[in-house]
Amino acid sequence: MTMIQVRKIKKHFGDKQILDQLSFEINEHDKIGLVGINGAGKTTLANIIHGDIVPDEGTITRRDELKVGYLLQSVDYFVNDYKTITSDFLEIASELGLNKVHSWKEERFLQLSGGEKLKIALAQIWSAPPDILILDEPTNHLDLHGVNWLVNQLKEFKGSVIIISHDRYFLDKTVTKIFELEQGKLVIYNGNYSEYRDEKKKRYEEQSHQxxxxxxxxxxxxxxxxxxxxxxxxxxxxxxxxxxxxxxxxxxxxxxxxxxxxxxxxxxxxxxKNKLEKPIEEKKVRFQFEANQKRGKRAVEANNITKMFSDRILFKNSHFYINSGERIGIIGPNGSGKTTLLNILLGNESLTQGEISMSSGQKTAYLSQDVADMPIAQTAIEALHLSEQEKLFQARTTLANMGMNAAKLNQPIGTLSLGERTRIKLTNMLINEYDLLILDEPTNHLDLASREQLEETLSKFAGTIIIVSHDYYFMNKLCDKLLVIDQSEIKRFEMNLEQYELKKVQQSKPKRHEVEEELLRVNTEISAVLGELSFLTTHSEKYMELDARFNLLAKRKQELLKQQKKN
Missing domain, CATH: 1.10.287 (Helix Hairpins)
Structure with a gap:
């Protein structure tokens, strides 16, 4: 069944044509990945499909009473957004690792991490199930637990899904069709992201030969x-x-x-007759980081460190070290303190207890995940604070190498896309020599070509790299060591992300007696919850909380019964 039919739509912004004669259909159960370089028009097309933007030409036909859920790229929620909380919302929030949301005080909402905001947005969308989901960069702030939850939910979701994402791991796991926007045109490929890349390469080679x-x-x-x-x-x-x-x-x-x-x-x-146009060669993005060779053996050393906010403990009594030249990833659930740890390393946040020492004379560069902190009224050149002619020329060349049109360098930053703003931040790092790169979600807002090139460049960087990223492929390729924040403690592991996840799975496989013990505990708790529910009215806050708890316990019971059969 066709959910949405699009015919010959066009869209201009000023003199620039963003979409040119696009025609396609979105059918029931379609799982579509919408890809393209920054500025290709992906979010514009999503807004047209959702109905927020009207095309200049063409038609869009939607099935009657079609419900569309739209997760925006930049989520920014306030306390008032949580006034209406349903049992479905609480259940999904719990599945995503956000427990007891109903009892959170206003101060807790003001301390939400980007990932926690995103999880709440997802819980709100999922608790009112739509016919079509549009997800714009849904994994940018999600931890691996949240990503895997979303992957599983999308597999079970009966409606259609359109995903705008530069996360290759996520696209490989979720989509069966790729819509690629390139120079205003739409090309459709069958398969996931890896299959699309193979097919695109094959088509390019054939077209080049012809x-x-x-x-x-x-x-x-x-x-x-x-x-x-x-x-x-x-x-x-x-x-x-x-x-x-x-x-x-x-x-x-x-x-x-x-x-x-x-x-x-x-x-x-x-x-x-049968004239062939020259195939478009993929844009080549070039990064080049230079490292200062003067450094000590230890880049970072932490002794007995603890960090608290009021009565909330992020991590405590933790010890770790990072040697010079190592590439180390920091992982942990949303809200566990990853960005806080980076701010402590940078000297922007103080410890509650303990000590962190950094190598003396070490020159550090920091790329934050937030591009909203940039001076939107300034131009890119002004924001880089360049006075030397040589550095100015280097900055212009670097930005050009990253695919930014020279004319955009003199535009106010507020008029640039999020990906273009990220490139400006990277340029500031690229034109100087550093010993230590601290990167917080460095691939957020970068297109796929830029992500792959950044991986290649960082793999050749001679200095130390500390990365926080939810891009599984990016983290797994670059980091052969990890700092894991788990159960309020920071631990160092001599392995990459794939090895760590495999180890967790092996350790989490329960033995038969453990399954039976947990099944007994779950059954006991289900009985207790049902007993409490029988005394409550269906509209009370406590009822909704217990109802969400009951649904989680029922799911867990089914999982345990399956494990019991396997054992």
């Missing part, structure tokens, strides 16, 4: 045209030299002219 064949044929035809024109010129020259036989040669020249014009017309028609 284009080269066409160019050789074109050269041959143009050679024939040139020769015919020379013959025509020679015939007229002969006629002028032999005036006495003017009439004879005139007739002959006219016949030759007619034959040549007919031949030229046929050759031009052949060139235009």
């Amino acid at each position: 284009y080269q064949v066409q160019q050789k044929y074109k050269e041959q035809v143009e050679g024939q045209i040139s020769q015919l024109k020379q013959w025509a010129g020679k015939a007229h020259h002969t006629m002028r030299e032999q005036e006495g036989m003017k009439e004879y040669h005139g007739v002959k020249a006219k016949k030759r002219d007619k034959a040549i014009k007919s031949k030229l017309k046929r050759l031009h028609q052949e060139l235009e």
Whole structure:
């Protein structure tokens, strides 16, 4: 069944054409990944599908009473947004790791991390199930637990899904079709992200070969045209030299002219017939980080560190170290203190207890995940605070290498996309030599080509790198060591993310007696919850909380019964 039908839509912003003659259908159960470089028009198309923007031309036909849930790219919620809390919302919030949301005080809402805000937004959308989900960068702030929850929910979701994402791991796990926006046009591929990349490469190579064949044929035809024109010129020259036989040669020249014009017309028609355009070569993005070679053995050392906010403990009594030249990833659930730890390393946040020492003379660069802290009234060049002509030239070259049009350097930052703002921050790091790079969600808002190139460049950086990222592929490729924040403690692991996740799975496999013990505990708790529910009215806050708890326990019971059968 067709949910939405789009026919020949166009959209301009000023003189720039964003979407050009797009036609497609969204059918029931479609799982679509919408990809393209920054500024390609992905969010514009999503807003048109949702109905927030009207196309300049074309038509959109929606099924009657179609419900569309839209997760925006930038989520910013306030305390008032949580006044209406249903049992479904509480259940989903709990599944995402946000326990006892109903009892959170106003101060707790003011301390929400980006990931916690995103989880609440997802719980609100999922608690009022739509027919079509539009998710714009849904994993930018989600921890791995949240990503895996979302992957599983999307597998079970019966409606259609459109996902705008630069997260390759997430796209591979969730979509079965790719819509690629490129230069205003839409190309559709079947399969997940990896299959799309393979198919796109194959199509490019085939089109390149056909284009080269066409160019050789074109050269041959143009050679024939040139020769015919020379013959025509020679015939007229002969006629002028032999005036006495003017009439004879005139007739002959006219016949030759007619034959040549007919031949030229046929050759031009052949060139235009089945004409192939030169295939668009993918934009190459170049990064180059330089490291200062003067550094000590230990870049960072932490002894017995504790960090609290009021009565909330993020981590306590933790010890770890980071050697110079290591590439280390920091992981943990949303709200566990990853960004806070980075701020402590940068000296922007104080410890409650303990000590962190940094290598003396170490030059540190920091890329924050928040691009909203940039001076939106300033231009990119002004924001970089460049006065030396050499540095200014280097900055312009660097931004150009990252695919930013030179004209955009003089535009106010407020008019630039989030990806373009991230590039400006990266430029500030690239034009200086650093020993330590601290990167908080560095791939947020970067397009796929830029992510892959940034991975390659960072893998060659000689200095120390500390990364917080929810991009599974990015983190797994770069970091061979981890700092894990778990149960209010920071621990160091000598392994990458894939190895760590495999270890967790192996450790979490319960033995038969453990399954039976937990099943007994769950059954006991279900009985207790049902007993309490029988004394409550269905509209009370306590009833909704217990109802959400009951649904979670019922799901857990089913999981345990399946495990019991396997054992």
